[in-house]
Amino acid sequence: MNDYRYDNRTVQGFILSAIFWGVVGILIGLLISVQLFAPSLNFAPYFTYGRLRPIHTNGLAIGLGIGAEFGLLFYVVMRLCRRPLRFPRLARLQLWLFNIAVAAAALSLFMGYSQSLEYAELEWPLDVGVVVLWVMFAVNVFGTIMKRQDEQMYVSLWYTIATVVAVAVLYIVNNLAIPAGLMKSYHLFAGVNSANVEWWYGHNAVGFLFTTPILAMFYYFLPKSTGLPIFSHRLSILAFWSLIFGYLWTGAHHLVYTPVPDWIQTLAIVFTLFLIAPSWGSVINGYYTVGSDWTKMKSGYLTKFFILGITFYGLQTVQGPTQAIRAVSQLIHYTDWVPGHVHMGTMGWVTLTVTASIYYVIPAIYGTTIWSEKVANIHFWLVLVGQLLFSVSMWITGIQQGALWKAVNADGTLKYTFLEGLTKNYPYWHMRSLGAVIFTVGMLFFVANVIMTIQKGKALQASAPATPAAAPAV
Amino acid sequence: MAGEIYKKPVLLAVMATVAISIGSIVTMAYPMFRADMHPQLETLKAFTPLQLAGRDVYQREGCVGCHTQTVRPLKSEVARYGDYSKAGEFAFDHPFLWGSKRTGPDLAREGGLRPDAWHEQHYTNPQQMFPRSNMPQYAFLRGRPLDPATTLAHMKALGGFHRELQADLAAVQASLAGKDELDALVAYTQWLGHAVARRQVGAVDLAAVNPFSADRKAKLKGQKLFLDNCAVCHGDEGHGQEGVAPDLLDDRFLAVDGDMPDAAYFAIIKDGSDVKPALGRPGEKDGGMTAFGGQLSADDIWSIVAWLRAHKAHEQLEGEIK
Numbered sequence: 001m002n003d004y005r006y007d008n009r010t011v012q013g014f015i016l017s018a019i020f021w022g023v024v025g026i027l028i029g030l031l032i033s034v035q036l037f038a039p040s041l042n043f044a045p046y047f048t049y050g051r052l053r054p055i056h057t058n059g060l061a062i063g064l065g066i067g068a069e070f071g072l073l074f075y076v077v078m079r080l081c082r083r084p085l086r087f088p089r090l091a092r093l094q095l096w097l098f099n100i101a102v103a104a105a106a107l108s109l110f111m112g113y114s115q116s117l118e119y120a121e122l123e124w125p126l127d128v129g130v131v132v133l134w135v136m137f138a139v140n141v142f143g144t145i146m147k148r149q150d151e152q153m154y155v156s157l158w159y160t161i162a163t164v165v166a167v168a169v170l171y172i173v174n175n176l177a178i179p180a181g182l183m184k185s186y187h188l189f190a191g192v193n194s195a196n197v198e199w200w201y202g203h204n205a206v207g208f209l210f211t212t213p214i215l216a217m218f219y220y221f222l223p224k225s226t227g228l229p230i231f232s233h234r235l236s237i238l239a240f241w242s243l244i245f246g247y248l249w250t251g252a253h254h255l256v257y258t259p260v261p262d263w264i265q266t267l268a269i270v271f272t273l274f275l276i277a278p279s280w281g282s283v284i285n286g287y288y289t290v291g292s293d294w295t296k297m298k299s300g301y302l303t304k305f306f307i308l309g310i311t312f313y314g315l316q317t318v319q320g321p322t323q324a325i326r327a328v329s330q331l332i333h334y335t336d337w338v339p340g341h342v343h344m345g346t347m348g349w350v351t352l353t354v355t356a357s358i359y360y361v362i363p364a365i366y367g368t369t370i371w372s373e374k375v376a377n378i379h380f381w382l383v384l385v386g387q388l389l390f391s392v393s394m395w396i397t398g399i400q401q402g403a404l405w406k407a408v409n410a411d412g413t414l415k416y417t418f419l420e421g422l423t424k425n426y427p428y429w430h431m432r433s434l435g436a437v438i439f440t441v442g443m444l445f446f447v448a449n450v451i452m453t454i455q456k457g458k459a460l461q462a463s464a465p466a467t468p469a470a471a472p473a474v
Numbered sequence: 475m476a477g478e479i480y481k482k483p484v485l486l487a488v489m490a491t492v493a494i495s496i497g498s499i500v501t502m503a504y505p506m507f508r509a510d511m512h513p514q515l516e517t518l519k520a521f522t523p524l525q526l527a528g529r530d531v532y533q534r535e536g537c538v539g540c541h542t543q544t545v546r547p548l549k550s551e552v553a554r555y556g557d558y559s560k561a562g563e564f565a566f567d568h569p570f571l572w573g574s575k576r577t578g579p580d581l582a583r584e585g586g587l588r589p590d591a592w593h594e595q596h597y598t599n600p601q602q603m604f605p606r607s608n609m610p611q612y613a614f615l616r617g618r619p620l621d622p623a624t625t626l627a628h629m630k631a632l633g634g635f636h637r638e639l640q641a642d643l644a645a646v647q648a649s650l651a652g653k654d655e656l657d658a659l660v661a662y663t664q665w666l667g668h669a670v671a672r673r674q675v676g677a678v679d680l681a682a683v684n685p686f687s688a689d690r691k692a693k694l695k696g697q698k699l700f701l702d703n704c705a706v707c708h709g710d711e712g713h714g715q716e717g718v719a720p721d722l723l724d725d726r727f728l729a730v731d732g733d734m735p736d737a738a739y740f741a742i743i744k745d746g747s748d749v750k751p752a753l754g755r756p757g758e759k760d761g762g763m764t765a766f767g768g769q770l771s772a773d774d775i776w777s778i779v780a781w782l783r784a785h786k787a788h789e790q791l792e793g794e795i796k
């Protein structure tokens with residue numbers, strides 16, 4: 001039977017796990033956004049901003065991000081190879097291990113076990129767990145691709161392969177540490193070298209967790225959901241190679257004006273500007289794909305998710321390089337502008353694309369349609385408004401902060417104390433939390449829609465047990 | 475045939491690895507073999523066991539999420555925090571703790587700026603000193619014991635890379651004796667930035683005259699500035715707080731009997747504790763007074779001094795009447 005052959009249970013398991021951890025991560029994000037203007041909501045020692053922030057970032061990067069990628073990329077790989085996973089039991093084991101690892105990771109961060117490396121906070125025993133998970137994933141991805149039915153590999157498979165390779169290299173190198181106890185270690189690298197390795201990792205974790213796998217989904221689910229072929233195969237080849245080549249040079253744009261050698265900073269800035277080209281290669285490919293029939297924006301409820309998603313990707317990849325330039329960095333670095341930037345990518349590009357892909361996959365597993373297009377549309381508009389309110393208020397207050405820090409009197413003395421600069425953020429932080437609430441409500445509509453669709457699918461199966469599901473598309 | 479690669483997954487994986495390796499090697503791996511990635515200032519002192527234990531607390535509590543530890547070479551930043559960060563200051567930092575966000579101020583030059591008691595009070599309850607601060611309270615660190623065996627293990631892990639950090643149990647026990655986690659965190663805070671010399675302050679012209687000695691408006695402004703900037707430590711009335719900041723109205727100056735002229739007050743407000751040697755009064759201990767020259771203009775500082783003088787005269791008169 002089709003359902004069984006395609007290991008849909010594993011795919012759905014990862015999707016539901018990702019949704020669960022996603023809700024946890026979003027709610028913690030909401031709490032820490034409020035803590036920033038209401039410090040009395042810090043409950044020491046476990047519920048302080050300092051300990052919660054890594055749970056928010058890891059919960060969403062690993063729990064939601066990697067969880068959804070495991071599920072959706074397994075789905076994409078199976079369909080593009082037209083065969084089930086090579087090692088289905090390994091994938092089931094991976095699902096269980098994934099949830100245990102994320103739970104243990106969250107617990108360890110509550111306890112304060114942290115390497116103090118941004119996006120690599122987890123201590124070494126958990127790093128080992130992450131690496132094991134990744135190897136399990138890689139074995140199934142490569143194993144399945146090796147036994148595929150079509151010789152030619154579609155672009156989504158290239159991005160998947162690049163993701164598997166790059167994340168492994170990045171994660172292992174940056175997490176090399178000197179163990180100092182069961183849950184304590186020190187970065188193997190020190191000082192400027194430590195900074196350089198960490199941001200080589202940190203920036204590319206964004207590149208290979210929030211860009212390449214999401215592009216793999218985009219290139220697969222956009223044509224699938226619209227019925228329109230990708231605009232240019234040649235453009236996707238060009239964009240793919242220049243993206244994965246260019247990304248790895250850019251980490252030090254996070255270290256502009258720090259003691260890291262200037263030449264590394266400059267090289268990073270130059271390559272960051274270069275990255276606009278491949279990023280926009282995918283944006284153009286997306287626009288022109290739907291451009292052959294814009295009525296799909298109205299007729300297919302998913303099209304707008306993908307098109308707005310790729311739009312935020314396009315904005316993100318222009319804003320990012322702009323920020324890397326020294327003249328801009330000196331103003332906005334260390335301010336709230338940067339979280340504003342990050343959240344446009346995560347709440348805009350990543351969330352829209354991942355949720356749309358899930359909307360495609362869940363009904364497809366059961367051979368049915370989405371429970372409610374109306375709810376999906378409500379979800380779309382709420383997350384869009386929530387995210388814009390979030391990012392825009394952060395950009396405004398970020399510029400304000402940077403300007404207040406720099407403002408000087410006629411005699412060269414500083415105009416504002418640090419505290420004056422801080423308190424002027426508060427109104428914007430209120431607005432950010434409001435945006436976050438709207439976004440969260442939107443995501444709850446999404447969760448409800450997915451659960452109801454699964455209920456609908458299960459009811460359908462129960463009512464017609466003898467009916468075989470549709471044969472796989474050949 | 476270039477198109478063949480899209481039919482060969484292993485070849486594609488190899489080529490993708492090559493593509494990601496070039497930038498990684500040039501900007502990340504190759505620099506590791508250059509001396510400029512491993513600088514160490516001669517003035518840099520290794521952590522004591524207590525300071526390392528404090529750094530562990532700093533890591534555990536995620537302080538790096540809100541505080542940076544690197545001053546950029548920008549005019550306004552040097553004016554606010556002090557000299558810009560040097561590569562050689564971080565040789566013992568596994569990992570670097572520069573951070574990426576300044577919800578709170580940069581801490582790279584925090585060491586030696588204020589007395590321990592100030593930090594203890596501030597960590598315990600930041601809002602008591604700065605009502606609109608958003609920093610969480612870390613009162614729970616008070617009384618939490620330090621474990622010498624744990625700190626020894628941490629010293630040993632780093633000691634394998636830095637002989638300056640080698641220590642035995644006796645040394646660790648001695649360093650941690652009678653201390654709790656809050657003491658350790660304060661000790662680490664005071665370690666920050668010690669390797670770079672503070673600004674050199676030249677001779678002070680003690681004969682300089684306060685232009686506002688008789689200016690009523692300036693004195694009112696001085697009082698407001700005092701309440702905004704100085705009262706946090708010295709109290710609204712300038713009588714100081716035990717261990718945090720001295721009384722400004724008694725006839726002692728920097729812990730020595732006998733007052734000094736307005737110009738001395740001006741100098742210490744402007745340049746902070748760095749001016750103590752130039753005034754010939756070393757004070758009770760290093761540090762203590764923050765330099766306000768970066769945020770207060772000369773007129774502002776003279777106004778504060780003028781108000782302090784008037785306030786002192788007023789209190790003396792009150793005492794005599796009683």
